[in-house]
Amino acid sequence: MAKKDLRTYRGMRDFLPGQMRRRDYVFSVLREVFEAHGFEKIETPAIELWEVLSGKYGEEEKLIYRFKDRKGREVGLRYDLTVPLARFVAQHRSELVFPFKRYQMERVWRADRPQKGRFREFYQCDVDIVGTSSLLADAEIVFIIYHALRRLGFEKFLIRINNRKLIAALHRRLGEGDEFSLARAMDKFDKIGAQGVREELLSRGFSPRAAELVLKSMGLSSLEQARSFFGDEEGVKELEELFSYIRAMGIPGDFYSYDPTLARGLDYYTGPIFETVVEEPKIGSITGGGRYDGLIGSFAGMDIPATGTSLGVERIIAVMEELDMFPSEIPPPAHVLIAHFPDTKEEALKLASRLLASGIRVDVYSGDKGLRAQLGYAADKGIPLVAIVGEEIKKGEVSLKDLKSGNQQRMGVDSLEKYIKGLYYSDFK
RNA sequence: GUGAGCGUAGCUCAAUGGUAGAGCAUUGGACUGUGGAUCCAAGGGUUGGGGGUUCAAAUCCCCUCGCUCACCCCA
Numbered sequence: 001m002a003k004k005d006l007r008t009y010r011g012m013r014d015f016l017p018g019q020m021r022r023r024d025y026v027f028s029v030l031r032e033v034f035e036a037h038g039f040e041k042i043e044t045p046a047i048e049l050w051e052v053l054s055g056k057y058g059e060e061e062k063l064i065y066r067f068k069d070r071k072g073r074e075v076g077l078r079y080d081l082t083v084p085l086a087r088f089v090a091q092h093r094s095e096l097v098f099p100f101k102r103y104q105m106e107r108v109w110r111a112d113r114p115q116k117g118r119f120r121e122f123y124q125c126d127v128d129i130v131g132t133s134s135l136l137a138d139a140e141i142v143f144i145i146y147h148a149l150r151r152l153g154f155e156k157f158l159i160r161i162n163n164r165k166l167i168a169a170l171h172r173r174l175g176e177g178d179e180f181s182l183a184r185a186m187d188k189f190d191k192i193g194a195q196g197v198r199e200e201l202l203s204r205g206f207s208p209r210a211a212e213l214v215l216k217s218m219g220l221s222s223l224e225q226a227r228s229f230f231g232d233e234e235g236v237k238e239l240e241e242l243f244s245y246i247r248a249m250g251i252p253g254d255f256y257s258y259d260p261t262l263a264r265g266l267d268y269y270t271g272p273i274f275e276t277v278v279e280e281p282k283i284g285s286i287t288g289g290g291r292y293d294g295l296i297g298s299f300a301g302m303d304i305p306a307t308g309t310s311l312g313v314e315r316i317i318a319v320m321e322e323l324d325m326f327p328s329e330i331p332p333p334a335h336v337l338i339a340h341f342p343d344t345k346e347e348a349l350k351l352a353s354r355l356l357a358s359g360i361r362v363d364v365y366s367g368d369k370g371l372r373a374q375l376g377y378a379a380d381k382g383i384p385l386v387a388i389v390g391e392e393i394k395k396g397e398v399s400l401k402d403l404k405s406g407n408q409q410r411m412g413v414d415s416l417e418k419y420i421k422g423l424y425y426s427d428f429k
Numbered sequence: 430g431u432g433a434g435c436g437u438a439g440c441u442c443a444a445u446g447g448u449a450g451a452g453c454a455u456u457g458g459a460c461u462g463u464g465g466a467u468c469c470a471a472g473g474g475u476u477g478g479g480g481g482u483u484c485a486a487a488u489c490c491c492c493u494c495g496c497u498c499a500c501c502c503c504a
Contacts, residue, residue, distance in 0.1 A: 007495085060502070080504090108504090113430085115498060124504065184502095288504065312504030341462070375464035390462060403464065 011112070011120025017333070025330050026152065026317055027105055030125050033148045034103040037140065039127055042102050044084040046109075050074035056083045056295070058180075058267040063110045077109040080310065081126040082268075082292070089130050089306075090299035098131030105313070117283045117318045126289075128308025130296065135238060138272045138291060138307045139245035145276060145287050145309055146251050152316065153325045157278045157286070160259035161242070164269050164290070165235030166226070170217050174210045182206070182214065183263035189218055190261065220260045235271075242272055268292040274309060281322050286315045334363035335424045336385040336400075337378040339371055348389040351398065351413060360420050379403055385423075387416060 008014060015023060031041075053064055053076045065077040078084050081104045089100065105125045114120060127144055129137040142159055149157055167186070171179040185200040192200065194215055201211040220226045223239055230236050239258060246256060264273045273290030289309025296304035320326055336355065340348035352364045363383060365374045371388065378386045388399040398416060401408040411419065 010496085063502085110503080112503075113501095114496095115500095118503070122504070283504095285504070310504065315504055339463090370460080371462050372460080372464070372466095376466090377464090379464045386464085388462075399462090401463075406464085408463080 011114035125311040130306040133305040159256040162262040163235040187263035339374040
């Protein structure tokens, strides 16, 4: 028989128990933060009809996994969670409470070429507020990005903020070229610098005079300068209002800033846009989002404004791995292993049942090897305590071994229960 | 889509044109009440695949597939 190819499909991965525990930790922190802000969780299908997905992503549409089902219907795997949300809101708008604040943590798929921190199947966490054009909503999105990253232990990051309307205004003032082409060139500033952007613009057919004006706009380092450059533009007024809300929320000034070079790649953004970057390690942005007032309306046939962000959990996890940011006290798979001998199996099960009933996380050794192997099993799995159920059980006692210290003591079943609860279950009195 | 680097046992890697090996993992034993152990033994390979050069190829050349990284773009 031919040997099987022991590989996962390109850009897709398995998660081992140890990784999974760290991933779940990140998801649970995010979940807590979202729910603390009054957001509710929803889910949508992995597969959407092609007509839902098509025409929403511009150039990136070619990265959608697209295929025909058995009856020849055109479908695709969702590329992000925003377009499915738009479909969801249009479909269920009579059942939702607006402004609708929802979060979602699900897989998306992109037929991209994988590289560091980038996969073909990955999780995204999206938080969005649908049904209001108030900038309070945009401010809350920025607030939640800040909270989430702080709660995960990030001490240094920058939420870059700009407004698509200012790029449009700049484009109007140039009076030449394509707005999207302009945005692309500006967005590269971080990587290629001012001179690089100038060359990029010229090669995209912009005149030297236009390039000068663009470079000048990218040199704006504050909203005050933006106001004197753009005048009383709507985009400037929006950012001023947004920043006043952000200040009111108490986010320290070094975590966010106006950034005229931020453009964002996707077609559907219409107002304020945000993106978070970390300096170390170099991994690109870890969140990205903005206001997209036209998208849902394109499904609903009526104007439904919306704003939100995607948190790049995969990159967030990658950064946390690289910087060793996970707390050491991520819970072990169980707090106690019940070890046993051939003639104490029933007693072991009774003990396990009792501990489980009192809320303790218990692993009963489910093999048939000796005590040596059972201790090794607990050590390998990171279980801190081993309750050895041997002859002493006849007197109602077990031997409890602490694997970290190596200490062992005999105790009655009652005190065992109290001991473990006192150690690991802080709300126990 | 473009470019570069790399493909040897399940994993990490040796073997510089001359007999394909080690560690870890797996299985059995020493060993039926005390932990990531030690010792012994075993299994495991068309050296990614195909072609070429050579007396001789894991090693050199060509093609192909795969992986990684970077670019494009993006989380």
